[in-house]
Every structure is written in structure tokens, then in C-alpha cells.
Amino acid sequence: MKFSVTEEDNVIIVYVEVPHYWPAGKIPKIRVQTPEVVRRLEEQGVKHGKCIEERDIKNWREHSRRGTWTFEKEKTRKIKKVLDKPKEKVILEEEKVVTPKKRVRSSSKKVSTEE
Numbered sequence: 001m002k003f004s005v006t007e008e009d010n011v012i013i014v015y016v017e018v019p020h021y022w023p024a025g026k027i028p029k030i031r032v033q034t035p036e037v038v039r040r041l042e043e044q045g046v047k048h049g050k051c052i053e054e055r056d057i058k059n060w061r062e063h064s065r066r067g068t069w070t071f072e073k074e075k076t077r078k079i080k081k082v083l084d085k086p087k088e089k090v091i092l093e094e095e096k097v098v099t100p101k102k103r104v105r106s107s108s109k110k111v112s113t114e115e
Contacts, residue, residue, distance in 0.1 A: 001016065001017070001018050001019070001030070001032075002015070002016065002017040002018075003015075003016055003040055005041070005044065005046055007073070010072065010073055011052065011070050011071065011072060011073065012041075012046065012048050012070070012071040012072075012073060013068055013069070013070055014037055014040075014041065014068065014069040014070075014071070015066070015067075015068050016032055016037065016055075016057060016066065016067060016068075016069070017065065017066040018030045018032060018057060018059040018065050018066070019059060019065075020059055020062060020065060021059045021060040027059070029058070029059060029060050030057075030058070030059045031056070031057065031058050031059075032056075032057040032067075033054075033056055033057075034051055034054045034069065037054075037069050038051075041071075047073075047074040048071040048072065048073065048074055049071060049072030049073060049074045049075065050071070050072050051069060051070070051071050052070040052071065052072060053068070053069060053070035054069050055067030055068065055069060
């Protein structure tokens with residue numbers, strides 16, 4: 001299997017070609033899809049982004065036994081770390097003790113003041 005990787009401006013181009021199926025020559029049927037290409041790229045240490053163009057290669061037809069995949073280049077991310085947090089003023093207040101108020105009920109009975 002021929003597997004070549006070229007990098008251009010903002011893309012990575014992967015060209016894959018497999019030998020033609022030939023049972024008498026003991027060349028088995030081979031199918032290459034995107035997950036296989038991604039695995040090969042990772043084995044070679046090529047960092048890539050999203051797949052832009054993909055193919056499905058089969059070696060039992062002459063016209064479908066080669067193809068190219070196009071991937072975006074992985075964008076480098078800048079990570080900004082804050083080393084020290086700015087000091088904040090801390091104001092401590094005394095806690096107020098809350099005492100429950102006594103509840104006074106008014107009586108519903110009327111008291112007469114007559115004699």
C-alpha cells in the first residue's frame with residue numbers, strides 16, 4: 001500500500017494507493033476508509049484537524065483503488081495562565097447576635113370594668 005503525506009498552506013493531503021485485487025497472485029481484497037487513514041496519521045505523528053475531503057478505496061476495481069484525503073492543519077492554541085490572583089480587600093464585620101422577641105398575644109376575652 002502506498003501512503004504519502006504532504007503539507008500545503010493550511011491543509012494536509014494524504015494520498016493512498018492499494019495494489020489491484022488478484023486472487024491468483026494472492027493479493028486479497030482491501031478497503032481503506034477514513035478511520036484507517038486517521039490511525040496511520042497518528043502512527044506517523046502527524047497532527048491534523050477536521051477531515052475536509054474523504055474517499056472510500058476498494059482494490060477490486062481499477063478506478064477506485066487510489067484516492068486522496070484532505071485534512072485541516074491542527075491550529076496551535078495559545079494558553080494564557082494567570083499566575084497570581086489580584087489581592088482583594090477583605091472586610092470582616094462582627095456578627096450581631098439576634099435574640100428572639102417575645103410574642104405577646106392579645107386575649108380575645110373582654111373584661112368588663114363594671115361593678
